Amino acid sequence: MTDTNKEPIPIDVLVSGWYVVTMNESRDIIHRGSVAIQADKIIDVGKTVDLERRYAPKQRIGGDRFVVTPGMTNSHIHITGEPITRGYVPDDTPFEENVYQWLCPLYAVADAAEEKVSGQLASIEMLRSGTTSFLEAGTINFLDDVIEGLVDVGIRGRVGKWVWDLPPEPSVYRQTTDEAIGNLERQLSEHKSHADGRIGAWSIVVGHTTCSSPLWTAAKALAVEHDTGLGFHMSPAKADPDGFTEEFGQRPIERLFEEEILDSRCAITHCVHMSDHEIDLMAQAGVSVAHCPTTALKVSYGVTQIGKFPEMAQHGINVGIGTDGNNASNYSDLMRATYLVAGLFKDARTDPQMFPAEIAYEMATLNGAKALQMEGEIGALRPGYKADIVLHDTDRPEWRPLLNVMNQLVWSADGRGVHTVLVDGKVVVEAGRCQTIDEEKLWHDAQQMGEAITARSGLPDKAKFPTI
Numbered sequence: 404m405t406d407t408n409k410e411p412i413p414i415d416v417l418v419s420g421w422y423v424v425t426m427n428e429s430r431d432i433i434h435r436g437s438v439a440i441q442a443d444k445i446i447d448v449g450k451t452v453d454l455e456r457r458y459a460p461k462q463r464i465g466g467d468r469f470v471v472t473p474g475m476t477n478s479h480i481h482i483t484g485e486p487i488t489r490g491y492v493p494d495d496t497p498f499e500e501n502v503y504q505w506l507c508p509l510y511a512v513a514d515a516a517e518e519k520v521s522g523q524l525a526s527i528e529m530l531r532s533g534t535t536s537f538l539e540a541g542t543i544n545f546l547d548d549v550i551e552g553l554v555d556v557g558i559r560g561r562v563g564k565w566v567w568d569l570p571p572e573p574s575v576y577r578q579t580t581d582e583a584i585g586n587l588e589r590q591l592s593e594h595k596s597h598a599d600g601r602i603g604a605w606s607i608v609v610g611h612t613t614c615s616s617p618l619w620t621a622a623k624a625l626a627v628e629h630d631t632g633l634g635f636h637m638s639p640a641k642a643d644p645d646g647f648t649e650e651f652g653q654r655p656i657e658r659l660f661e662e663e664i665l666d667s668r669c670a671i672t673h674c675v676h677m678s679d680h681e682i683d684l685m686a687q688a689g690v691s692v693a694h695c696p697t698t699a700l701k702v703s704y705g706v707t708q709i710g711k712f713p714e715m716a717q718h719g720i721n722v723g724i725g726t727d728g729n730n731a732s733n734y735s736d737l738m739r740a741t742y743l744v745a746g747l748f749k750d751a752r753t754d755p756q757m758f759p760a761e762i763a764y765e766m767a768t769l770n771g772a773k774a775l776q777m778e779g780e781i782g783a784l785r786p787g788y789k790a791d792i793v794l795h796d797t798d799r800p801e802w803r804p805l806l807n808v809m810n811q812l813v814w815s816a817d818g819r820g821v822h823t824v825l826v827d828g829k830v831v832v833e834a835g836r837c838q839t840i841d842e843e844k845l846w847h848d849a850q851q852m853g854e855a856i857t858a859r860s861g862l863p864d865k866a867k868f869p870t871i
């Protein structure tokens with residue numbers, strides 16, 4: 404059948420490129436391809452010559468120098484507390500000191516306006532480096548203000564308020580079990596969906612060894628009741644399995660499996676110190692894992708020595724990629740983290756199949772979408788999917804010559820080459836700049852607030868070289 408004689412169909416946007424990386428079922432990369440968009444959805448993907456004949460777009464975006472990809476999903480990021488104090492924590496502190504002596508005090512002293520700016524800073528860094536969706540870590544204190552800021556920026560994300568009921572400090576986060584469950588109930592009833600569902604609350608707990616059994620059970624029940632995911636941290640360092648085993652006589656995943664907390668709703672972050680049995684149970688339960696390679700590198704988790712991400716992938720566990728907090732992983736450019744995912748286990752296992760560029764990129768897109776409970780909606784450029792699209796500018800040294808698109812995307816390029824980004828069919832980044840908010844004001848506010856928060860925290864400046 405030919406459509407040469409038909410009237411072109413009016414559409415909102417036609418995005419065109421040198422190559423279109425679809426991430427569809429057969430992983431087609433379309434040479435001289437285009438993506439047709441109506442409202443917030445992709446309605447067609449194909450050769451530019453065909454789509455130009457078929458559609459009459461109101462707006463054309465892209466051109467011959469662009470590689471067009473789906474927006475990536477950051478499967479684990481702290482958007483408050485750390486973006487706004489980025490880099491203040493020294494890079495030579497052990498895990499426990501890093502979390503309890505540095506991060507908790509910094510989180511504890513930020514106010515609502517500071518958390519809002521922090522969330523916007525994180526979002527803009529993600530959008531400008533090609534990430535259109537994220538799963539937040541459940542460490543927001545002023546959820547209303549932060550959500551307001553995210554809606555203004557135009558990113559897609561799932562967020563949660565700080566919820567734990569065991570650690571007594573810092574006092575600002577001290578919660579009884581009832582208060583912690585109340586916080587989850589409130590965020591799910593008040594913030595389930597904002598901005599056409601782009602921003603919404605999940606059932607998220609901090610995890611580790613910070614939750615009582617009743618809190619775990621309630622968090623799971625609320626996720627089921629509100630049909631959201633359940634996010635938490637587990638086993639980045641030995642302290643989690645050791646602490647769990649001491650308290651409950653079982654390793655964390657064994658206990659959570661037995662208590663029927665684990666299923667395909669769960670997005671578990673880190674999972675570095677895992678037993679083989681725990682991996683079997685995770686595969687059986689169908690959980691997703693957020694692999695955060697940059698944090699592992701900076702906080703010495705032992706990911707390449709102890710981590711079993713190749714085994715998780717072999718067991719069919721859905722592994723996505725996260726960038727975590729900016730004091731344990733100073734950037735939120737998921738392209739740089741994806742590069743590490745492709746490389747770390749190649750070296751650690753002296754096996755080039757751990758992982759090929761294509762598999763690493765699937766983790767950043769399709770697997771992230773699944774972890775976010777949005778499989779079939781984001782992570783690929785296919786008809787019916789959300790129009791979350793990234794255009795990479797190849798008129799840059801690291802992109803030329805362009806001979807193998809996936810190798811270039813994962814091993815050569817990073818977020819600096821991202822030129823244009825659409826979320827829900829709307830342009831949010833153009834020529835590398837965020838279009839939705841005043842960037843200059845944000846840089847200024849972030850600097851002032853970062854200086855104010857670190858001063859208020861009373862934590863020492865540990866920069867080793869003298870500033871003269």
Ligand SMILES: [Zn+2]
Nearest residue numbers: 540636727728
């Ligand atoms: Zn985290």
